[in-house]
Amino acid sequence: MKVEIITPETTLFAGEASLVSLPGADGSMGILNNHAPLISSLGKGAVKIKDASGKELRFDVKGGTVEVNKNKVIILAE
Amino acid sequence: MANLKEIRIRIASVNSTMQITSAMKMVSAAKLKRAQDAITRMRPYAEKLQEILSNVSATLDGNEGVYSQERDVKNVLVVAITSNRGLCGGFNNNVIKEIRANVLNQSKGAQISVLSLGKKAFDVYKKANNHYTGEFGDAPYAIFDQLTFDQSSAIADKIMGAFAAGKFDKVILVYNKFKNAGTQVVVNEQMLPVVAQNDKASASSVEYIYEPEKTKILEDLIPRSLRVQLFKALLDSNAAEHAARMTAMHKATDNAGELVKELKLNYNKARQAAITGEILEIVAGAEALNG
Numbered sequence: 001m002k003v004e005i006i007t008p009e010t011t012l013f014a015g016e017a018s019l020v021s022l023p024g025a026d027g028s029m030g031i032l033n034n035h036a037p038l039i040s041s042l043g044k045g046a047v048k049i050k051d052a053s054g055k056e057l058r059f060d061v062k063g064g065t066v067e068v069n070k071n072k073v074i075i076l077a078e
Numbered sequence: 079m080a081n082l083k084e085i086r087i088r089i090a091s092v093n094s095t096m097q098i099t100s101a102m103k104m105v106s107a108a109k110l111k112r113a114q115d116a117i118t119r120m121r122p123y124a125e126k127l128q129e130i131l132s133n134v135s136a137t138l139d140g141n142e143g144v145y146s147q148e149r150d151v152k153n154v155l156v157v158a159i160t161s162n163r164g165l166c167g168g169f170n171n172n173v174i175k176e177i178r179a180n181v182l183n184q185s186k187g188a189q190i191s192v193l194s195l196g197k198k199a200f201d202v203y204k205k206a207n208n209h210y211t212g213e214f215g216d217a218p219y220a221i222f223d224q225l226t227f228d229q230s231s232a233i234a235d236k237i238m239g240a241f242a243a244g245k246f247d248k249v250i251l252v253y254n255k256f257k258n259a260g261t262q263v264v265v266n267e268q269m270l271p272v273v274a275q276n277d278k279a280s281a282s283s284v285e286y287i288y289e290p291e292k293t294k295i296l297e298d299l300i301p302r303s304l305r306v307q308l309f310k311a312l313l314d315s316n317a318a319e320h321a322a323r324m325t326a327m328h329k330a331t332d333n334a335g336e337l338v339k340e341l342k343l344n345y346n347k348a349r350q351a352a353i354t355g356e357i358l359e360i361v362a363g364a365e366a367l368n369g
Contacts, residue, residue, distance in 0.1 A: 008227040040289040041298040
């Protein structure tokens with residue numbers, strides 16, 4: 001699936017990933033391929049992405065919103 | 079006719095002014111590029127946020143929440159966004175004029191306070207009794223020294239706080255919108271209460287899972303879209319400032335060029351007149367000796 005992390009100032013990450021774990025407002029959640037369409041707000045914490053090569057990337061966010069639709073995950077982070 | 083030395087000094091001084099203005103034009107052109115890039119970089123975020131917002135609010139009545147409350151307008155906060163530096167033509171004056179002409183008229187009968195972002199508005203309003211600094215401290219003054227989303231959010235949060243606390247019933251942003259390098263348009267835009275957007279057509283038909291429930295997400299989204307609105311206004315104003323300065327400096331350089339041309343003409347005329355005078359004197363002297 002495609003993942004994008006966008007902040008108001010720049011695009012932090014854009015690319016393929018096999019797993020995304022997010023600090024949801026009500027607890028952490030993981031998103032795998034073919035996830036159902038979802039809109040959720042994020043709390044403070046780390047967004048972790050396992051990219052196509054299996055490497056794990058970590059981004060700290062203060063809050064944000066995530067939209068999942070058709071294997072595309074868009075994270076609006078602050 | 080002015081004497082030769084005076085003209086020479088003036089030519090030299092106009093020339094050095096010309097060098098300064100053309101250097102300032104170059105600097106502004108470079109800064110404009112950067113400011114434009116910042117706008118471009120923030121566009122995907124703003125667009126996506128808007129999309130999610132309309133998706134979430136499509137099935138909800140958007141007129142709930144603290145930031146959508148329409149109250150009787152008794153206290154208005156006008157946020158004047160100007161630059162920190164001058165020499166950019168009518169850029170700052172246009173904002174002040176817009177406030178005087180339109181905003182004050184629109185909100186007749188209400189108590190109006192002005193929050194200035196950028197030094198130029200601060201200079202204009204600091205002596206006015208409706209200048210609002212309140213909880214904002216020095217931050218609005220220095221915002222353009224380092225324009226980051228964090229800084230702009232801090233100000234947006236304070237504005238939202240003041241609105242939620244009932245200090246103001248309406249918040250208006252006045253700033254220069256960057257249209258292109260040649261044109262800036264002064265706009266006044268309502269920030270609070272949130273203007274309900276009725277573009278339900280743009281909401282997609284996908285059945286999303288909402289977690290937590292929609293109203294909670296909306297409570298989180300609206301402040302963020304307000305922060306983005308202020309940040310966007312600041313970025314626009316920043317780009318518009320450099321564009322305005324670029325144009326102003328270009329004109330100044332052109333005018334200095336004209337001035338130098340005219341002065342050179344005068345200089346040559348004076349020089350020729352002086353030579354003619356000297357020849358006449360010599361000839362007259364020789365005639366007198368011969369006579």
